[in-house]
Amino acid sequence: MADTRAPSRPATAPPPPEDAEPPLPPTLRRNAPLVPTDSAASRALAAVIAILTFLAALCAGAAEIVASSAGQWQGAVAQEVTVQVRPGPGRNIDADVSRAEGIAKAAPGIAEARVFTKAESERLLEPWLGSGLDLSDLPVPRLITLKLASDATPDLKALRANLTEALPGVASLDDHALWLQRLSTMANTFVGIGVGIVALVLAATGLAVVFATRGAMAGNKEVVEVLHFVGANDDYIARAFQSRFFRLGLRGGAIGAGAALLAFALAGVLARVSRSGPAGDEIEALFGTFQVSWRGYVIIVVIGVIASLVTGVVSRITVRRFLD
Template sequence: MSEVHSPTQGAARVAPSTTEPPLPVNLRRNAPLVPTDSAASRALAAVIAILTFLAALCAGAAEIAVSSAGQWQSSVAQEVTVQIRPGAGRDIEADVKRAESLARAAPGIASARVFSKGESERLLEPWLGSGLDLSDLPVPRLIALTLSSDGQPDLKALRTTLTEALPGVASLDDHALWLQRLSTMANTFAGIGIGIVVLVLLAAGLAVVFATRGAMAGNREVVEVLHFVGADDDYIAKAFQSRFFRLGLRGGAFGAGAALLTCALAGLLARMSRSGPTGEEIEALFGTFQISWRGYAMIVFIGVIASLVTAAVSRVTVRRFLR
């Protein structure tokens, strides 16, 4: 009798006994084009976080300086000073009372405070030192005038009135020079802060350029295969852009978060030490050391900008590399 072979038995004898080797990891379908967790990626995220932290701190410091300068300007603009100089054959006390009465009668003046002779002499101690006998010196007397917030006082008319009533003796200082210097200082701090932020973002962009070119060089074979199967440059650039955007977003979030925490802790420490003499000096120089909501929004915005710069620079770098 002849043997009858089933189709399945024939197929079993024809089937190869060995299996094909698996594809490399970087060529599998579920593997990303750019490695998602590598030493270079973690280093780049750390660099972006550090640069974002420094840029955010610079922006926060510039905001504190501008805010403090605004507070100083507001405080200085609320007061003007009348100076009464001693003259030969004149009674300085009578001149002071006359100038005080004229100032109080002027519209827009809320209050007037006359500095005594001892207080006027103590104002010279930062320049002349303490312990000196200034009784024989013709030290001018000062009258501090507080402006009313209801209306705008006519300081030009008050200056004219004082000059006509006490010629060569009384003069009015509206602190315009100090206000101009404060405005210049605030604008300078703001410009320096913006310049540092731009430089830090440029440094982050350069770091992304080198990281992107390194990633492209390490995945050259994958890119060639993608070109061979019909993938265009835009598809490849989007893959790199997406990966580096996530890296930039992670680094920017860590850097901005650290800057927000640092500013919050600095404000808390300033409030805790405000009762001591050191806290009073810090408050006199920097105000309350509090960042407004604009400062916090600026820090968050810098973190977002860092991630956007990372994505844009990586895309441009990839397209130039592919060309």
């Protein structure tokens, strides 16, 4: 039996509503953003921000290492005091050292006392006088290192008075307060210099963004005028520039902060490897373990975020001033 049904009609799209706006012709469509981020100038600005963020992060990390090492030095120095016993004519230096050691051990708050031998005391002068010298005829003082107890507060003033009374003009107590003060001043100065350098680098980042924003505004002057003509306000234009430059700053800040984190990680690995070499003791004594603590890593990440925020805020302020 033949099929008598009428052929089905192809499905057609519903007609557009009467109030719908017709689409723009392809020649009038703007596919590129208002402020292009993939141009040569944008890539150069991102590179500048990355370099400046890297330098700022290096300064901040170095300042954190110095502050941490200074804290360790201060803690180690503050846990020890030194008794110096000077030889004198007609006196038995060994007897004076034994008497000073007994007075120190009897004082409350002293956990341990270590007497330096004559050879050890002479060896301490080698960095200044050189090695291989006969110091037997020189009145080299003898030293007694006292380790303070952590669970008790020693009365160093009373101990100094007892040593002076028992061995007047012979024994003296050094609590290293002068060295601690100098060490604290040095560490605070270095940290202050690091903070100042970070501030200058961020200021340089802001200036670079100012010039880049002005250049972008000059290059898109006709587009800005058209936007004003069709009713766009200054806030819309400023947000567009701020969004684009914030992305550039975020990219540059992430690259710079990531490079700084990688640099400190590699430096820590190299420090651990070189610690077994002949210069390992000197490096560890000067810089500690050369490890950035979690606080240092957080500071580096924060610097990258601040660089991005500075880029966005400065670009918005520059655009508003340009439009005004």
